[in-house]
Amino acid sequence: MENKIQLSKKDRMSVALRHQFLQGSWNYERMQNGGWAFSMIPAIKKLYPNKEDQVAALKRHLEFYNTHPYVSAPVMGVTLALEEGRANGEPIDDVAIQGVKVGMMGPLAGVGDPVFWFTVRPILGALGASIALGGSALGPILFFVLWNVIRLIFLWYTQEFGYKAGASISSDLSGGMLGKITEGASILGMFIIGALVQRWVSISFTPVVSTIPQQAGAYIDWTTLPSGVDGIYQALKLYAALGPNGLDPVKVTTLQSNLDSLIPGLAAVGLTLLCCSLLKKKVSPIAIILALFAVGIIGRLLGFM
Amino acid sequence: MTPITILLVVIVALLAGMEGILDQWEFHQPLVACSLIGLVTGHPAEGIILGGSLQMIALGWANIGAAVAPDAALASVASAIIMVLALNGGDTDTTAAINTSIALAIPLSVAGLFLTMIARTIATGIVHAMDAAAEKGDFAAIERWHIVAIFMQGARIAVPAAALCFIDPAIVTDALNAMPKWLTGGMAVGGGMVAAVGYAMVINMMATREVWPFFALGFVFAAINQLTLIALGVIGVCLAILYIGLKDLAKQGGGSGGGSGDPLGDIIDNY
Numbered sequence: 001m002e003n004k005i006q007l008s009k010k011d012r013m014s015v016a017l018r019h020q021f022l023q024g025s026w027n028y029e030r031m032q033n034g035g036w037a038f039s040m041i042p043a044i045k046k047l048y049p050n051k052e053d054q055v056a057a058l059k060r061h062l063e064f065y066n067t068h069p070y071v072s073a074p075v076m077g078v079t080l081a082l083e084e085g086r087a088n089g090e091p092i093d094d095v096a097i098q099g100v101k102v103g104m105m106g107p108l109a110g111v112g113d114p115v116f117w118f119t120v121r122p123i124l125g126a127l128g129a130s131i132a133l134g135g136s137a138l139g140p141i142l143f144f145v146l147w148n149v150i151r152l153i154f155l156w157y158t159q160e161f162g163y164k165a166g167a168s169i170s171s172d173l174s175g176g177m178l179g180k181i182t183e184g185a186s187i188l189g190m191f192i193i194g195a196l197v198q199r200w201v202s203i204s205f206t207p208v209v210s211t212i213p214q215q216a217g218a219y220i221d222w223t224t225l226p227s228g229v230d231g232i233y234q235a236l237k238l239y240a241a242l243g244p245n246g247l248d249p250v251k252v253t254t255l256q257s258n259l260d261s262l263i264p265g266l267a268a269v270g271l272t273l274l275c276c277s278l279l280k281k282k283v284s285p286i287a288i289i290l291a292l293f294a295v296g297i298i299g300r301l302l303g304f305m
Numbered sequence: 306m307t308p309i310t311i312l313l314v315v316i317v318a319l320l321a322g323m324e325g326i327l328d329q330w331e332f333h334q335p336l337v338a339c340s341l342i343g344l345v346t347g348h349p350a351e352g353i354i355l356g357g358s359l360q361m362i363a364l365g366w367a368n369i370g371a372a373v374a375p376d377a378a379l380a381s382v383a384s385a386i387i388m389v390l391a392l393n394g395g396d397t398d399t400t401a402a403i404n405t406s407i408a409l410a411i412p413l414s415v416a417g418l419f420l421t422m423i424a425r426t427i428a429t430g431i432v433h434a435m436d437a438a439a440e441k442g443d444f445a446a447i448e449r450w451h452i453v454a455i456f457m458q459g460a461r462i463a464v465p466a467a468a469l470c471f472i473d474p475a476i477v478t479d480a481l482n483a484m485p486k487w488l489t490g491g492m493a494v495g496g497g498m499v500a501a502v503g504y505a506m507v508i509n510m511m512a513t514r515e516v517w518p519f520f521a522l523g524f525v526f527a528a529i530n531q532l533t534l535i536a537l538g539v540i541g542v543c544l545a546i547l548y549i550g551l552k553d554l555a556k557q558g559g560g561s562g563g564g565s566g567d568p569l570g571d572i573i574d575n576y
Contacts, residue, residue: 020329025435025454027428034432038451041444051442058439058447062432069328117367118507121334125360127534128336132357135350139357140340147331184545186511187519191541193504194523195534200361201504202497264528271498275505276512285506286375289411289499296495301487305494 004088005047007080007163014042016159019076022069031066043080047087057083060094067105068112073155075104077162085166111182119189120150126196201268205255207304212251219246306346306393311470313345315463318382322462323455325378325421328368333378333462335359335410342385348392355388355403356381358496359410365503365510366414374506376417378462384410386469387477394478401489405481408492411499420461428454519544 018039025034037058044057067075078100086092124143132139220238225231238246245251259266278288299305306314317338324332331337336356343352359381366374388406391397431454438446508520522544526537 021327021451021455023326023328024323024458025428025431025451026326026425027432028425029429030432034428034435034447034451034454037435037439037447041448045444054444055439055442058442058444059436062436062439113367114511118365118510121331121367122364122507123534123538125334125336125364127538129357129360130534132336132340132353132360135354137340137349137353140336140353143334143336143360144331151329180549183515184549186513186516187545187548188538188541189507189511190516190520191523191526191544192537193507194520194525195527195537195541196364196523197501197504198524198527199534201501204494204497263525265524268501269524272501272504272508275502276508279502279505279509285502286411286415288502292498292502293408293411293492293495296493296498297488297491300491300494 005084007043007046007084011042011046012077012080012159012163013156015039015076015080016073016156018042019073019155019159022072030062030064032069032072033062033065036065036072037061039076040079040083043083047083053087056094060097063098063101065101065105067109068116070116070151070154071108071112071158072105073159074162075101075108077159077164078104078166079162080159081163081166107178111178111185114182114189115185119185119192121147122189122196123192126192126200130199197268197272198265201265201272203267203271203305205259205267205304207255208252209255209258210251210253212253214245214249214251218242218251219249221249306389306470310346311467314342314386314470315467317341317345318466319456319459319463321378321382322459325376325417325462326424326458327455333381335363335377335381338378338381339385342382342389346386346389346393348389351388351392351399351403352385355385355406358403358407359384361500362407362410362496362503363414364500365506375411375414376421377414379417379420379465380410380414382462382466383413383469386466390469390472390474390477391481394474394476394481397478397481401481401484404489404493404496405484407496417462420465424458424461427457431457 018041019035022032022035022039024038026032027034040057040061044054044061048054048057079097082092082097082100086097124146128139128143130139131142219242220235222235225234275288279285296305317332320330320332320341321338322333324330332341336359339356339359340349340353343349343355346352359377363375363377363380366377368374384406387409388402391402391405392399431450435447435450438450512520519541523537523541526532526540532540
């Protein structure tokens with residue numbers, strides 16, 4: 001047997017580097033095909049020394065392709081393994097290669113979208129944003145570094161995994177593993193979204209529900225406080241004991257404090273569920289966003305928000 | 306703005322535009338893009354706060370398949386530049402500048418959507434040029450066309466950004482100061498609510514009957530203020546592992562239990 005042509009680790013790495021630009025020429029006709037061919041070029045050059053084979057390979061990889069840009073990495077790994085086999089004379093035809101690509105891209109996109117776009121990014125984004133709201137540079141840095149470390153590790157190791165597993169991987173795809181990852185991601189995602197709705201959707205209704213005079217002792221009697229530092233000490237001590245309601249002789253209850261005593265954030269969750277059902281009825285998100293701004297302005301004008 | 310500042314802004318915008326399509330390094334996410342614009346224009350703290358606020362709104366924006374989400378890249382870059390102009394123009398309230406920029410980001414994200422569609426249509430022509438190059442086995446030409454496409458996507462954001470830089474800051478500030486209190490206040494109220502839309506998009510993508518209880522759990526756990534987001538993340542991961550593990554166990558139990566799934570019944574039957 002003559003020596004086989006093999007893709008070295010360096011070749012695979014150069015494909016992985018290019019693979020990051022997968023979506024660069026995303027188009028309505030064949031979607032990610034340009035980026036895919038662009039990524040395959042180092043491998044094609046290495047595997048097929050003669051021009052005819054190169055042309056055939058380029059055409060083969062300019063066919064329709066579209067998946068989530070990160071989970072495309074294992075598909076790339078498997079394709080590299082198949083092309084390597086073909087270059088060494090194994091009977092792998094165009095249909096087989098295109099079949100593996102198409103067969104993998106669908107189910108994998110179904111994992112990539114919920115895992116990366118709807119779980120990891122919202123979590124890291126919310127983490128970074130909550131720090132950033134205080135003006136700290138740690139927020140954006142944390143988001144940027146964590147995201148890219150996770151991404152680069154994922155891209156490289158899943159491509160290697162695909163390359164080593166070769167064609168056998170596509171039969172595993174329908175198995176339980178992917179389903180479990182998707183399910184786990186949606187559980188974590190829903191949990192975090194629930195938390196984010198509570199923390200970051202802010203609605204505040206300002207109308208006053210009741211104004212009740214408080215009993216003596218339930219509020220700080222400012223007229224009887226000793227003067228000077230003693231008075232401040234006394235007032236702070238009372239404040240610590242009585243809470244914010246102790247500042248005034250009358251207790252003002254707004255609609256918001258009533259709602260908060262049920263569950264803080266009840267209005268926020270109501271609004272979110274309303275948005276869910278509007279989106280399901282095919283109302284455009286932009287329309288909802290503009291409507292919310294309008295509600296905000298009207299609410300402020302009429303003085304109830 | 307000085308020529309160097311404008312150049313730096315355009316570079317950031319170019320990166321944001323490229324990433325808007327590539328979706329890898331995430332330079333187009335508001336948290337990164339606004340912070341960078343703030344950094345190069347000398348308003349880092351304001352840029353970071355704007356980025357954080359917009360990020361909360363844009364959490365659920367993602368391109369799925371061929372569907373395109375509101376454009377985070379143009380929204381963050383353009384609104385950050387407008388905020389910087391307002392701050393540079395002289396006396397203005399920082400909070401008002403940030404809040405107005407948040408409200409402006411929404412129509413900008415729609416405008417960005419149209420630019421994206423145009424760019425993706427032009428890219429169709431580019432891949433036809435790639436086909437022709439493939440016919441000749443011309444590797445260099447394919448690479449060149451792909452890079453052209455990436456820069457075209459960058460220009461989608463960089464060109465509007467550069468144009469914005471030449472607006473007189475005084476005009477922006479005056480416009481901002483001329484806004485009545487109820488309008489800026491109302492936009493701040495609206496800004497507090499719009500995050501719900503992004504979350505709703507994510508929920509609709511993931512929700513099944515099985516996972517709704519986890520949403521409720523997340524909601525009530527978050528009311529405990531001592532729990533940080535990281536703590537909540539740990540709880541969420543544990544819940545997911547426990548749930549899937551238990552479900553697996555239940556399945557196995559059902560499989561090996563001889564089919565009836567009723568051990569007591571089996572004993573009685575055998576007796």
